[in-house]
Amino acid sequence: MGKIIVLRLGHRVYRDRRITTHVGLVARAFGADGIILSGEHDENVIKSLKNVVEKWGGPFSISYEKNWLKIIRDWKNQGIVIHLTMYGINLPDIIEKLRELYKQNKNFLIIVGAEKVPSIIFELADYNVAIGNQPHSEVAALAVFLDWLFTGKELTKELQNAEIKIIPSSHEKKIIRKKK
Amino acid sequence: MGKIIVLRLGHRVYRDRRITTHVGLVARAFGADGIILSGEHDENVIKSLKNVVEKWGGPFSISYEKNWLKIIRDWKNQGIVIHLTMYGINLPDIIEKLRELYKQNKNFLIIVGAEKVPSIIFELADYNVAIGNQPHSEVAALAVFLDWLFTGKELTKELQNAEIKIIPSSHEKKIIRKKK
Numbered sequence: 001m002g003k004i005i006v007l008r009l010g011h012r013v014y015r016d017r018r019i020t021t022h023v024g025l026v027a028r029a030f031g032a033d034g035i036i037l038s039g040e041h042d043e044n045v046i047k048s049l050k051n052v053v054e055k056w057g058g059p060f061s062i063s064y065e066k067n068w069l070k071i072i073r074d075w076k077n078q079g080i081v082i083h084l085t086m087y088g089i090n091l092p093d094i095i096e097k098l099r100e101l102y103k104q105n106k107n108f109l110i111i112v113g114a115e116k117v118p119s120i121i122f123e124l125a126d127y128n129v130a131i132g133n134q135p136h137s138e139v140a141a142l143a144v145f146l147d148w149l150f151t152g153k154e155l156t157k158e159l160q161n162a163e164i165k166i167i168p169s170s171h172e173k174k175i176i177r178k179k180k
Numbered sequence: 181m182g183k184i185i186v187l188r189l190g191h192r193v194y195r196d197r198r199i200t201t202h203v204g205l206v207a208r209a210f211g212a213d214g215i216i217l218s219g220e221h222d223e224n225v226i227k228s229l230k231n232v233v234e235k236w237g238g239p240f241s242i243s244y245e246k247n248w249l250k251i252i253r254d255w256k257n258q259g260i261v262i263h264l265t266m267y268g269i270n271l272p273d274i275i276e277k278l279r280e281l282y283k284q285n286k287n288f289l290i291i292v293g294a295e296k297v298p299s300i301i302f303e304l305a306d307y308n309v310a311i312g313n314q315p316h317s318e319v320a321a322l323a324v325f326l327d328w329l330f331t332g333k334e335l336t337k338e339l340q341n342a343e344i345k346i347i348p349s350s351h352e353k354k355i356i357r358k359k360k
Binding site for chain 1: 305
């Protein structure tokens, strides 16, 4: 299968730390292969995400790149660029096409922005995709996008080298710890 | 159909403002009927959400209630209480049951917590549901839960009395404004 990498644009340390962390956690939990962070460099977010991979398993790559334009331009030679935006084509109208590309082993770069996204992103993206044409959240948009792309299978995927694992339970918290 | 209300527990003004706002936006955009905020009272979050309803349409109710325990206990007389938590039963294993209850016009209270959720919530909830048993985000959990419950139909639902509406577009931002 192709590689799925999330590019988080325009991170601001003060304002976006928790949202960007949630974007990273969602990328991992919903089956992406990694995240590239852009905007302000924020070691805290990188550290939080690495800790989660360490404890809960991977593989999941985390990196920082200031020059997002270069990332996108390079990516266009090796895969598809998808920008999640409420202005785009609504997910139900485009998902079949995207699933087909994924089945053809195409690599996907999935861009999620912070509040203002430069208009060049709309031009460079192969697909501007809306998860409903309503204002909500890049965290939700990414989760629902990946969930539709993988037709829900990501929710039962086992990750590798986890120290902690949850035993699903109807009324309590059950975890098991493994020695690595 | 039954009513779907989201209860956001344990809001902290400084730490959670943006996450709680995203939870509210997701509740509205993914077809819930309203949100009840608990934890610290935060007029800013309420105002942001009300502004979105004003501009982008509704109906969608927004209220604050300090006594979340009372809300949950009262709700148990009029509907089903669902707590979204990574420790719960994984969504694919419980969704059919929940869709059936929804078809029977049951009201749903969907609880999403902040970092630490009191253990009484696990006991009081009729269903503790995990959106994958991995750490990620209450914003994503709520979106994916509602998307599965409504089988994706919420993404094309028209809201009422909107001032602004997006015209989905492959490469630009197109909106129309209506006079109310």
